[in-house]
Amino acid sequence: MYQLNKVDKKFPGVHALKSVDFTIGRGEIVGLVGENGAGKSTLMKVIYGAYQPDGGTITIGGKTVRFQNPRQAMDHGIGMVFQEQSLITNLTVAENIFLGFEQQFVRWGVIDWKAMNAAARRQLAKVRLDIDPATVTSKLSFAQRQLVELAKVLTLEERIDGDLVILLDEPTSVLAREEVELLFRLVRELTSRASFIFVSHRMDEVLELSDRIYVMKDGAVVDVVAQDAAEVEAIQRKMVGRDIDKEYYREQKQKPYDPSKVLLSFDRVSLEGRYEDISFDLHAGEVLCLVGTEGAGREAILRTVFGLERPTSGRVSVKGAPYARTNAQEAVARGVGYVPRERKVEGIVNGMTVYENMTLSQMKKYSSGGILRIAEERALAEEWIRRLSIKTPDVHKDCGGLSGGNQQKVVLAKWRSGGSDIILLDHPTRGLDIGAKEDVYDMIREMSDAGAGIVLVADTLEEAIGLSHTILVLRDGVARKRFDMAPGDKPSLYDLVHHMI
Amino acid sequence: MSMEKLKPWFPWITLAVLVLLVGAVNPAFFKLSGMVALVADIVPLFIMALGMTFAIYIGGIDLSMQQVANLVTVVATVYLAQFGPFVALLCVAAGFAIGAVSGWITTRQFVPSFVATLAMGFIALSGARFLSGERALSMNAEARDASFGWMFGNTAGVPHELIIAGVLLAFAWFLQTRTTFGRALKAVGAGELAAVASGLKVDRIKILAFALSGSFAAIAGLMFSVKLSGGDANLANGFLILAIVAVLVGGTPLTGGVGGVINTLVGTLIVVVIRTAMVYLEVDATMQQMIFGIILIVAIAMTIDRSKMRIVK
Numbered sequence: 035m036y037q038l039n040k041v042d043k044k045f046p047g048v049h050a051l052k053s054v055d056f057t058i059g060r061g062e063i064v065g066l067v068g069e070n071g072a073g074k075s076t077l078m079k080v081i082y083g084a085y086q087p088d089g090g091t092i093t094i095g096g097k098t099v100r101f102q103n104p105r106q107a108m109d110h111g112i113g114m115v116f117q118e119q120s121l122i123t124n125l126t127v128a129e130n131i132f133l134g135f136e137q138q139f140v141r142w143g144v145i146d147w148k149a150m151n152a153a154a155r156r157q158l159a160k161v162r163l164d165i166d167p168a169t170v171t172s173k174l175s176f177a178q179r180q181l182v183e184l185a186k187v188l189t190l191e192e193r194i195d196g197d198l199v200i201l202l203d204e205p206t207s208v209l210a211r212e213e214v215e216l217l218f219r220l221v222r223e224l225t226s227r228a229s230f231i232f233v234s235h236r237m238d239e240v241l242e243l244s245d246r247i248y249v250m251k252d253g254a255v256v257d258v259v260a261q262d263a264a265e266v267e268a269i270q271r272k273m274v275g276r277d278i279d280k281e282y283y284r285e286q287k288q289k290p291y292d293p294s295k296v297l298l299s300f301d302r303v304s305l306e307g308r309y310e311d312i313s314f315d316l317h318a319g320e321v322l323c324l325v326g327t328e329g330a331g332r333e334a335i336l337r338t339v340f341g342l343e344r345p346t347s348g349r350v351s352v353k354g355a356p357y358a359r360t361n362a363q364e365a366v367a368r369g370v371g372y373v374p375r376e377r378k379v380e381g382i383v384n385g386m387t388v389y390e391n392m393t394l395s396q397m398k399k400y401s402s403g404g405i406l407r408i409a410e411e412r413a414l415a416e417e418w419i420r421r422l423s424i425k426t427p428d429v430h431k432d433c434g435g436l437s438g439g440n441q442q443k444v445v446l447a448k449w450r451s452g453g454s455d456i457i458l459l460d461h462p463t464r465g466l467d468i469g470a471k472e473d474v475y476d477m478i479r480e481m482s483d484a485g486a487g488i489v490l491v492a493d494t495l496e497e498a499i500g501l502s503h504t505i506l507v508l509r510d511g512v513a514r515k516r517f518d519m520a521p522g523d524k525p526s527l528y529d530l531v532h533h534m535i
Numbered sequence: 536m537s538m539e540k541l542k543p544w545f546p547w548i549t550l551a552v553l554v555l556l557v558g559a560v561n562p563a564f565f566k567l568s569g570m571v572a573l574v575a576d577i578v579p580l581f582i583m584a585l586g587m588t589f590a591i592y593i594g595g596i597d598l599s600m601q602q603v604a605n606l607v608t609v610v611a612t613v614y615l616a617q618f619g620p621f622v623a624l625l626c627v628a629a630g631f632a633i634g635a636v637s638g639w640i641t642t643r644q645f646v647p648s649f650v651a652t653l654a655m656g657f658i659a660l661s662g663a664r665f666l667s668g669e670r671a672l673s674m675n676a677e678a679r680d681a682s683f684g685w686m687f688g689n690t691a692g693v694p695h696e697l698i699i700a701g702v703l704l705a706f707a708w709f710l711q712t713r714t715t716f717g718r719a720l721k722a723v724g725a726g727e728l729a730a731v732a733s734g735l736k737v738d739r740i741k742i743l744a745f746a747l748s749g750s751f752a753a754i755a756g757l758m759f760s761v762k763l764s765g766g767d768a769n770l771a772n773g774f775l776i777l778a779i780v781a782v783l784v785g786g787t788p789l790t791g792g793v794g795g796v797i798n799t800l801v802g803t804l805i806v807v808v809i810r811t812a813m814v815y816l817e818v819d820a821t822m823q824q825m826i827f828g829i830i831l832i833v834a835i836a837m838t839i840d841r842s843k844m845r846i847v848k
Contacts, residue, residue: 340732342731362731362732362733362734363734363735363736365734366733366734367734372732374732376728379726379728379729380726380728380729380731380732381729381732382726382729383721383722383725383726383729383730384725384726385721385725385726385792385793386721386722386725386726390718390721390722394718394722394729394730394733394735395733395734395735397715397718397719398715401714401715404714404715404716405713405714405715406713406714406715406718408713448733
């Protein structure tokens with residue numbers, strides 16, 4: 035009924051969808067799984083009209099369609115239940131359900147609230163939610179809001195002729211076990227009204243609910259399995275399966291770290307709502323990789339080390355002593371450097387030159403009495419441009435105009451030139467092309483050779499395995515497993531995935 | 536040359552074109568002595584605009600400047616007899632303190648700077664009214680000449696006002712381009728999140744920026760007061776919008792991070808030329824504010840960096 039034929043989508047530098055074929059029949063529940071960055075969310079955005087494909091066609095009931103925006107997709111029966119809930123919390127349930135479609139209730143220029151609430155009640159009945167539609171949404175639990183979202187999407191049923199396709203993006207991530215079961219029962223019932231595309235990190239749930247499962251990897255569909263033939267292990271292998279090129283991750287350059295020198299130590303540290311009871315030591319020359327799905331607590335741990343979050347309990351020691359005050363200045367002064375994921379927003383200052391960016395964290399060293407010694411700044415920048423072979427015409431170039439890889443090098447140069455020896459890397463290779471990635475890998479090896487300790491949140495699992503001495507697997511904020519990663523004797527992707535989801 | 540490359544030169548081009556146009560309408564405009572007098576006349580405005588530059592450079596705004604200047608005219612007049620030339624220190628300290636409080640409210644209480652400074656402005660205005668007893672006060676002429684008479688002299692044909700403006704511009708320019716503080720201001724204006732992630736004390740920098748704008752407002756107020764030999768709570772009225780226009784047409788956008796004090800010099804000159812043109816063209820005085828209002832909107836719309844603004848309310 036709904037079909038994607040050889041759909042292609044390219045972004046600058048990324049081939050996000052590679053000739054994807056996808057079909058869904060009437061009343062079917064189709065699962066969609068893949069690692070972060072495999073192309074799931076791009077595919078979803080193409081389906082509900084937020085992105086237009088560069089190639090291929092979309093057909094509904096054999097007719098080719100093309101959506102300019104989500105509203106047009108909705109007019110063809112495609113609805114989306116968002117992961118980050120899209121309800122406006124200070125409006126009532128009824129107002130949310132009919133947001134943008136109030137015209138049907140307008141009498142004499144004003145909204146007939148009784149009629150709207152009555153209509154909302156009918157929608158809520160579809161999802162078996164017995165609440166007053168005049169309730170303000172913020173009063174509802176997350177599970178109830180999820181159902182209201184679903185009810186909102188189901189209003190399509192009355193508005194359009196033809197079949198409905200409803201996308202569920204990680205609908206279970208905020209639900210308790212029994213709420214998940216309730217939702218699943220409901221979705222199965224609703225297959226009489228609509229087809230569903232179900233996206234989740236939780237493999238067991240996908241297997242439980244879906245009739246068929248699409249497995250995505252690197253922008254392509256690598257397998258489609260029917261529910262009765264599906265096996266968790268086989269799917270996981272397909273999701274991640276790729277031979278690791280040891281050369282690529284500089285594994286031969288991995289040297290043992292110095293276990294006698296602890297740079298950073300977490301002792302039963304918790305941050306409420308983000309992670310709990312995390313303990314580890316980071317040694318000189320060690321690459322410690324935090325592995326887990328989005329929201330498993332990796333970023334929160336990095337932010338704690340950098341002084342941006344104050345742990346609710348436990349003890350964080352940096353070079354033997356806890357922070358006197360929890361802030362980034364203190365962390366920088368202790369030699370912590372942070373390479374944030376949002377490179378263009380948090381990493382570099384767009385609008386400042388290469389040398390200004392490099393000395394931003396260490397202006398004290400390049401000034402006397404508050405007056406900058408700009409010639410020295412330039413000399414430093416020139417040296418590091420050479421050392422890291424940063425491609426820039428000169429030190430005066432606006433950093434915002436450099437390529438992603440070179441921006442990343444500037445950020446690394448900022449910390450290394452300042453003598454930071456605890457380096458936090460949050461997705462350091464995100465959005466970089468292969469050559470630039472390899473440069474970053476080289477730099478990581480050089481830094482650990484020089485005795486720096488690195489806490490890494492990698493972009494992919496291969497990267498995590500290839501680069502790290504130690505891996506800490508997190509799930510829902512709890513450390514599930516610790517791996518020692520001697521070169522040549524590293525655990526497989528599957529070993530990790532097993533503990534992640 | 537692409538538009539992007541040309542953009543930083545817009546203010547200069549605008550100034551040159553305006554000067555030529557006004558000169559064509561009235562060739563007397565080109566007479567040197569007239570020009571010098573014209574420029575010397577707007578020194579207080581220029582000083583206020585210099586201060587405003589710091590607030591706007593970090594992406595904020597200081598709407599209290601006019602009221603701070605008003606307050607300072609009263610403070611200067613009331614305390615001149617008592618402190619003599621040292622009243623200047625009192626004035627600058629008052630401006631610094633008011634600005635620092637605005638900065639504290641903005642950074643620590645998360646009140647947007649336009650509201651925080653607007654409120655602080657009313658507080659300053661109220662203080663001015665209270666202190667002056669809602670009357671126009673005048674300075675003792677002797678005391679004034681003894682303490683601040685030098686401000687309005689001439690050396691080799693150059694009015695001292697221009698020298699003061701030059702010194703303050705040099706100071707502000709040095710601060711902006713040569714000091715760690717100036718670099719930090721730029722980082723906060725251009726990419727506050729990256730500044731935080733580099734371990735800068737962003738709050739302190741912002742508070743200082745507002746304290747500076749308050750101090751410059753105080754200096755402007757002091758000059759008004761000396762020039763007009765008195766103080767009252769409405770003396771500096773009408774200068775706020777001109778100061779904002781001067782900064783923005785000079786090429787420092789409301790989103791901050793680019794431009795700076797040299798741009799403000801150009802912007803102030805543009806404002807002067809426009810004002811002069813309006814006099815030549817006999818634009819009614821009541822219309823002038825309207826025209827500057829329109830210029831302000833056009834200048835904001837042209838300079839603002841929309842990529843930095845997700846939501847505007």
